[in-house]
Amino acid sequence: AQSVSQHNHHVILSEAASLELGCNYSYGGTVNLFWYVQYPGQHLQLLLKYFSGDPLVKGIKGFEAEFIKSKFSFNLRKPSVQWSDTAEYFCAVTYNAGGTSYGKLTFGQGTILTVHP
Amino acid sequence: DTGVSQNPRHKITKRGQNVTFRCDPISEHNRLYWYRQTLGQGPEFLTYFQNEAQLEKSRLLSDRFSAERPKGSFSTLEIQRTEQGDSAMYLCASSLVRTGGTEAFFGQGTRLTVV
Numbered sequence: 001a002q003s004v005s006q007h008n009h010h011v012i013l014s015e016a017a018s019l020e021l022g023c024n025y026s027y028g029g030t031v032n033l034f035w036y037v038q039y040p041g042q043h044l045q046l047l048l049k050y051f052s053g054d055p056l057v058k059g060i061k062g063f064e065a066e067f068i069k070s071k072f073s074f075n076l077r078k079p080s081v082q083w084s085d086t087a088e089y090f091c092a093v094t095y096n097a098g099g100t101s102y103g104k105l106t107f108g109q110g111t112i113l114t115v116h117p
Numbered sequence: 118d119t120g121v122s123q124n125p126r127h128k129i130t131k132r133g134q135n136v137t138f139r140c141d142p143i144s145e146h147n148r149l150y151w152y153r154q155t156l157g158q159g160p161e162f163l164t165y166f167q168n169e170a171q172l173e174k175s176r177l178l179s180d181r182f183s184a185e186r187p188k189g190s191f192s193t194l195e196i197q198r199t200e201q202g203d204s205a206m207y208l209c210a211s212s213l214v215r216t217g218g219t220e221a222f223f224g225q226g227t228r229l230t231v232v
Binding site: 004009032034036042043044045046049090092094103104105106107108109110 | 120121148150152157158159160161162165173208210212214219220221222223224225226
């Protein structure tokens with residue numbers, strides 16, 4: 001079965017520190033990759049996505065992620081975090097066949113990010 | 118707000134009772150998904166519909182669970198004879214299927230507590 005692994009359960013940073021959250025997936029075929037964020041008390045929101053093309057994708061709020069196919073990885077980065085980035089972050093994958101995404105997301109376990117002011 | 122809407126937001130029920138949740142997707146979206154999320158875990162896929170057809174069900178979806186999407190619009194998820202292990206956040210998402218990739222938009226979820 002396909003799986004997604006996030007390396008860190010809880011990351012604690014001070015404001016202005018750089019962030020990198022690891023994500024690896026197990027499927028060897030064509031994938032679509034996503035990072036979702038869940039702020040306290042809110043619903044899952046899409047941060048960024050990779051479908052094809054440039055493996056470095058930029059999302060909202062200064063986040064970016066790099067797809068490295070050879071490593072089955074899609075790590076999330078931000079050069080300088082803010083207190084408002086405190087949230088839970090989920091990496092997710094959908095698996096494609098014949099150019100059409102199945103659409104069913106497989107999620108990682110999530111990483112809680114706490115940013116101290 | 119024209120996002121995905123779920124009702125109720127919270128449900129407390131006694132073990133053995135039946136519960137039903139509703140999801141209203143984004144209007145032009147043809148796919149609708151149900152996920153379950155427990156504390157400390159990412160959402161887990163339960164089932165999905167393309168229009169009114171239920172195309173896939175997870176092994177997590179026991180016989181006590183049933184989902185419908187009449188006329189390809191809103192969807193309901195019913196749990197019969199609830200058990201304490203059913204306590205979780207139930208998430209609905211919708212998407213517009215297209216070649217090349219599709220992204221899902223999530224509702225705020227229904228938190229079920231079985232006592």
